[in-house]
Amino acid sequence: MGNVIGIGAAPKRKEDQRFLTGRGNYVSDIKRPGMAAGVFVRSPHGHAVLRGIDKSDALASPGVIAVLTGDDVADDGLGSLPCGWGITDAKGMPMKEPPFPMLAQDKVRFVGDMVAFVIAETPEQANAAADLLKIDYKVLPSVVGVLEAVRPDAPQLFEDVPNNICCDWELGDKAAVETAFKKAAHVARLSLVNNRLIGNPMEPRAAIAEYEPGTDRYTLWTTSQFPHVVRFLMGALVLNIPQHKLRVVAPDVGGGFGVKQFHYGEEAVITWAAKRVRRPVKWVASRSEGYVSDRHGRDHVTEAELALDETGKFLAFRVNTLANMGGYLSTFGPNIPTNLYGPLLGGVYTTPAIYCNVKVVFTNTVPVDAYRGAGRPEATFVLERIVDVAASEMGIDRVEIRRRNMIPKEAYPYQTPVLVQYDSGDPMGCLDGALVAADVKNFGARKAASARKGKFRGLGYSTYVEACGLAPSRFAGRLGARGGLYESATVRVHPTGQVTVMIGTHNHGQGHETTFAQIVSDKLGVAFENVDIVFGDTDRVQFGMGTYGSRSLVVGGAALSKATDKVIVKGKKIAAHLLEASEADIQFEAGKFSVAGTDRIKTFEEIAGAAYVPHNYPLEVLEPGLEEQAYYDPVNFTYPGGCHIAEVEVDPETGTVTLVNYTAVDDVGTVINPMIVEGQLHGGIVQGVGQALFENAVYDEGSGQLLSGSLMDYCMPRADHLPMMKVATHSTLCTHTPMGVKGCGEVGTIGSPAAVINAVVDALSHLGVTHVDMPATPNRIWRLLQNASLPVAAE
Amino acid sequence: MKPFAYHQPDQIPDAAKLLTSIEDSKLVAGGMTLIPTLKQRLASPTALVDLSKLGSLKGITDDAATITIGAMTPHAVVAASKLIQTKIPGLAALASMIGDPAVRSRGTIGGSVANNDPAADYPAGVLGLGATIITSKREIAADKFFLGLFETALELGEIITAIRFPVPVKAGYAKFKAPASRYALVGVFVAKFPDGVRVAVTGAGPGVFRVPPMEAALSGHFDPSAIAAIKIDTDGLASDIHAEADYRAHLVTVMAKRAVEAALS
Amino acid sequence: MQISFTLNRRPTTVEVEPATLVAELLREQLHLTGTHIGCDTSQCGACVVHLNGLPVKSCTLLAPALDGATLLTIEGLTGAPGSNQMHPMQEAFREHHGLQCGFCTPGMLMTAVALATEKPDLTEADVRHGLEGNICRCTGYQNIVISVMAGAAAMHAAKGE
Incomplete structure (x- = not known):
């Protein structure tokens, strides 16, 4: 018999064996009998009228089974890809929501927009046939940047969306902010760009669909973070398939980061196609195909102003942002730069008045949606950058200005002026911890050593908070969510005492099979190895909203905790019966049910066995079986946060920025498995470092071509870009989640871009540099130094 | 990939004959450029002529004044070669920085040399060292070999069999890697010979090129300071999203x- | 064309179209799906296998190149023969949480084993440089680097026994 491994321990992961031995089960690994191959034909133009498609040569090509286009979608009366959030503008008018057809009709609006689906016996035959499609485009000018898109003479994507503005959204008390600015001793101003990113999970997206005529059932295997949501959106809103006739399976998924938390047109097309051709159909994206079809992230242009009094206290904060939505509204698209952005502009500070205006803009680019952090890294970047600008302009130390404005630990719960109420936190404690861990007091010596080598060294801080654990349904509903955001778990205790958990979150690297098993092992006192976690299959798992927004442990773990509580309650009833005691006298501890004050005991295994052998049960008050289910909907977001300190060295000759040290002290609430939490922090930080130093999705204005269209041109962080990071936790407990957890999936990505850029600016501040846009590439840094007319030529 | 026939000749003349007799046939050595091109469907040759069975194309030999590297010698072998590390350490270093x-x-x-990618490393080493490209038909001096973007002096059916490098007094290679692709954004190979210095640049333009003012300056004084003030003209240099x-x-x-x-260290 | 090679220590003969990548041959014809395809530009390293003992990208290798060769894939990476144990490098990745989603892991392991075989006393810088052709999006590489150093030490300790 194995051991109980509880909360706070760091067992090795249950899921690792299959991945280490090459026995994972990813969608692209699956083969179905009679399976055909599908390829999508995508628009090579950013913006064009689709005048006609001649399929005849493609249909005659060897091995071709079908060629489907937007006309076939229209003929079958299928729906548009739905948007899960409906936001409203300052006047309460709903956002503009043009249809998003699963295959383009009449017009294409970005390079990669899907025009046709070709099905053949093999991928080679499908590709060969795709080359033979004659597509008649009338090419139109493209607009890819938000500043360009809102100009009066800009190309218009949709007839009924003037100036390409989907929604002119606002949050906060505009008048109060204006009043505060009039009283300010100093106003800091900053214009910045939050660069566009491509998520790049290492597994490209893929899907297989199959239709069984005998039962009229469909199965879709898809690389998704939320199979139940795909089942609902696709079945109920796009294809009109009853929910009980549609199974969606997301098996092992090779990373998500948000990219796989949307319902994609490819899923709908392939499911629809599988029935039409009566064959299982498989599609696997190439990486380059993913670049023009996976939803992108970020892409803001922002003007920010911070009003301060003469002591450096923040009086008011005003932010105007243009946010790129791409060519259509993706599943969560309009929610990201609005509801997940504005409410975070308070940060960890006591700023009393905040106003934020966001113009959500259509452009001829891939639709933009959530990418790790989603809205919150953008908010943190604006705030943490302008705090540094203000400190520099007012001659106040950057740490000191943060301290003067920080919410003290005792002030929690803290109501911000932008909707959210932080339940707990200790930003000062995280800052103090990070200052020590980063050895800030010896930074001067390190800077001098760099200077002796001709390098500029800089230190950057980011003290931040985020809202995660998405989300309280009541709150989300007020903000425009068209669904709930709870989570569910079923705990099935087998007659022999082993446990299977069915949970609605999805594990694609986060270690749920381990962390959730620890919760069950801890609470029920069963051996860790005797708990299995089932996820990712709508036929096996009751329901769920999936994994995103650092919600799995916060919301899913809470549902699991509740369900195990129910198992204990039921177990006590059984124990009371078996031990001939009153239910109120039964105690449960360390896997044993006992009668208080006696040595009469039943083990968890004995109760499990008895639950399924009810020979002399009082059946009128006690059902057989031991299986419980719980749904959990949080009352608030959780608010992880922390302090990140980046240290960089700049080579002025080449402009190269090297990250030399990185320290993070984060408050993630209760830590269930510290090994896994550290891993999440490492990965999150590096994704933020990638944004700050390397990654940039670049489009060509006019043609709409994606210039960074493959891994040859889009720079992913690699092992040799990075130092060993120091990560630690300084936790306060969440006051409203059952275990005090706050979530840790996104914190790294939210805190790090500002820390890195603040360090780069610090390194160059003696040269008069006040801001650097991301990514801080060598070319960009070199040019900045050139423009500053500095003596840094090749000397 | 579109289908193609596959040939693995074991004699150089047979390989040359296949290349000239089959229309749209292509040579494949290590395949590091060709195979990605085929995968992306950017090329669709009717046949591939694979040189891997030509044992005579592998290996490294030397005499007093030169080192000869067989055309099919992989970069890892060059990088790890004690002979090259000793006699032309800059070339071993270059090989260790590829991909x-x-x-x-x-x-x-x-x-790599036959492909003449404008951002490949070897062309800088070959031109910088003034090597000789030995083919199935003749010997070609590096200065006459590289003709610009993916263009070389090779004729149809002509196969590189080896490259012969003169051993320099000193040589070094410095590469600024394109951050995503790891090709050379700019790579410079410098070689000092008794009769002068050669400087060859890859990555910066449409093909590898020499920098005569730097060569002259370094021939006078082989030290970084000699070229610090020499700037090259931007005309004809590449300009893209990275640089x-x-x-x-x-x-x-x-x-x-x-x-x-590097050469001095 | 017919090709014969040694696959994970077993003689194997297959009929294959020349225009077949080794990664496709393994995944589609031989049902060895542990070798992953993460990109189409030979950049990500998820498909790394050992050809005659050297790490190569199986997505950039044509099947005919296998004829007469020895190929080792992730499915053939094991501990001491007959022991049912994992390879010390696999054990090290588990011990040090060197993987999250698992997709890049087979390629990482094959590269790591080759690296550790080539150089017994790896430094952190060696490992980071040696992994430049393998992209991971989950881990930030930190635990991979730690795993590779530990795995390399275990490989050489085992050899010394």
Whole structure:
């Protein structure tokens, strides 16, 4: 018999064996009998009228089974890809929501927009046939940047969306902010760009669909973070398939980061196609195909102003942002730069008045949606950058200005002026911890050593908070969510005492099979190895909203905790019966049910066995079986946060920025498995470092071509870009989640871009540099130094 | 990939004959450039002529004044060669900077030189050292071999069999890697011979090229300071999302200095 | 065309179209799906296998190149023969949480084993440089680097026994 491994321990992961031995089960690994191959034909133009498609040569090509286009979608009366959030503008008018057809009709609006689906016996035959499609485009000018898109003479994507503005959204008390600015001793101003990113999970997206005529059932295997949501959106809103006739399976998924938390047109097309051709159909994206079809992230242009009094206290904060939505509204698209952005502009500070205006803009680019952090890294970047600008302009130390404005630990719960109420936190404690861990007091010596080598060294801080654990349904509903955001778990205790958990979150690297098993092992006192976690299959798992927004442990773990509580309650009833005691006298501890004050005991295994052998049960008050289910909907977001300190060295000759040290002290609430939490922090930080130093999705204005269209041109962080990071936790407990957890999936990505850029600016501040846009590439840094007319030529 | 026939001749003349007799046939050495091109469906040859069975194309030999590297010798072998590390350490260093370990296992010097990618490393070493390209038909001096973007002096059916490098007094290579692709954004190879210095640049323009003012300056005084003030013209240099032409021009000077430093170290 | 090679220590003969990548041959014809395809530009390293003992990208290798060769894939990476144990490098990745989603892991392991075989006393810088052709999006590489160093030490300790 194995051991109980509880909360706070760091067992090795249950899921690792299959991945280490090459026995994972990813969608692209699956083969179905009679399976055909599908390829999508995508628009090579950013913006064009689709005048006609001649399929005849493609249909005659060897091995071709079908060629489907937007006309076939229209003929079958299928729906548009739905948007899960409906936001409203300052006047309460709903956002503009043009249809998003699963295959383009009449017009294409970005390079990669899907025009046709070709099905053949093999991928080679499908590709060969795709080359033979004659597509008649009338090419139109493209607009890819938000500043360009809102100009009066800009190309218009949709007839009924003037100036390409989907929604002119606002949050906060505009008048109060204006009043505060009039009283300010100093106003800091900053214009910045939050660069566009491509998520790049290492597994490209893929899907297989199959239709069984005998039962009229469909199965879709898809690389998704939320199979139940795909089942609902696709079945109920796009294809009109009853929910009980549609199974969606997301098996092992090779990373998500948000990219796989949307319902994609490819899923709908392939499911629809599988029935039409009566064959299982498989599609696997190439990486380059993913670049023009996976939803992108970020892409803001922002003007920010911070009003301060003469002591450096923040009086008011005003932010105007243009946010790129791409060519259509993706599943969560309009929610990201609005509801997940504005409410975070308070940060960890006591700023009393905040106003934020966001113009959500259509452009001829891939639709933009959530990418790790989603809205919150953008908010943190604006705030943490302008705090540094203000400190520099007012001659106040950057740490000191943060301290003067920080919410003290005792002030929690803290109501911000932008909707959210932080339940707990200790930003000062995280800052103090990070200052020590980063050895800030010896930074001067390190800077001098760099200077002796001709390098500029800089230190950057980011003290931040985020809202995660998405989300309280009541709150989300007020903000425009068209669904709930709870989570569910079923705990099935087998007659022999082993446990299977069915949970609605999805594990694609986060270690749920381990962390959730620890919760069950801890609470029920069963051996860790005797708990299995089932996820990712709508036929096996009751329901769920999936994994995103650092919600799995916060919301899913809470549902699991509740369900195990129910198992204990039921177990006590059984124990009371078996031990001939009153239910109120039964105690449960360390896997044993006992009668208080006696040595009469039943083990968890004995109760499990008895639950399924009810020979002399009082059946009128006690059902057989031991299986419980719980749904959990949080009352608030959780608010992880922390302090990140980046240290960089700049080579002025080449402009190269090297990250030399990185320290993070984060408050993630209760830590269930510290090994896994550290891993999440490492990965999150590096994704933020990638944004700050390397990654940039670049489009060509006019043609709409994606210039960074493959891994040859889009720079992913690699092992040799990075130092060993120091990560630690300084936790306060969440006051409203059952275990005090706050979530840790996104914190790294939210805190790090500002820390890195603040360090780069610090390194160059003696040269008069006040801001650097991301990514801080060598070319960009070199040019900045050139423009500053500095003596840094090749000397 | 579109289908193609596959030939693995074991004699050079047979390989040459296949190339001339089959229309749209292509040579494959390590395949590090050709195979990605085929995968992306950017090329669709009718046949591939694979040189891997030609044992005579592998290996490294030397005499007093030269080192000869067989065309099918992988980068990893050059990088690890004690002979090259001793006699032309700059060339071993260059080979160790190409791609990544898996690329260096397969990619060959002959393939790289024949392909003449404007951002490949070897052309800088070959031109910088003034090497001789030995083919199935003749010997070609490096100065006459590289003709610009993916263009070389090779004729149809002509196969590189080896490259012969004169052993320099000193040589060094400095590479500024394109951050995503790891090709040379700018790479500079500097070689000092008794009768002068050669400087060859890759990555910056449409093909590898020499920098006569730097060569003259370094011939007088082989030290980074000699070329610190020499700037190259931005005309004709590449400009893209990673580096604009003036930045590339600047990097040529920086990398040339660092190549000299490497040669002196 | 017919090709014969040694696959994970077993003689194997297959009929294959020349225009077949080794990664496709393994995944589609031989049902060895542990070798992953993460990109189409030979950049990500998820498909790394050992050809005659050297790490190569199986997505950039044509099947005919296997004829007469020895190929080792992730499915053939094991501990001491007959022991049912994992390879020390696999054990090290588990011990040090060197993987999250698992997709890049087979390629990482094959590269790591080759690296550790080539150089017994790896430094952190060696490992980071040696992994430049393998992209991971989950881990930030930190635990991979730690795993590779530990795995390399274990490989050489085992050899010394």
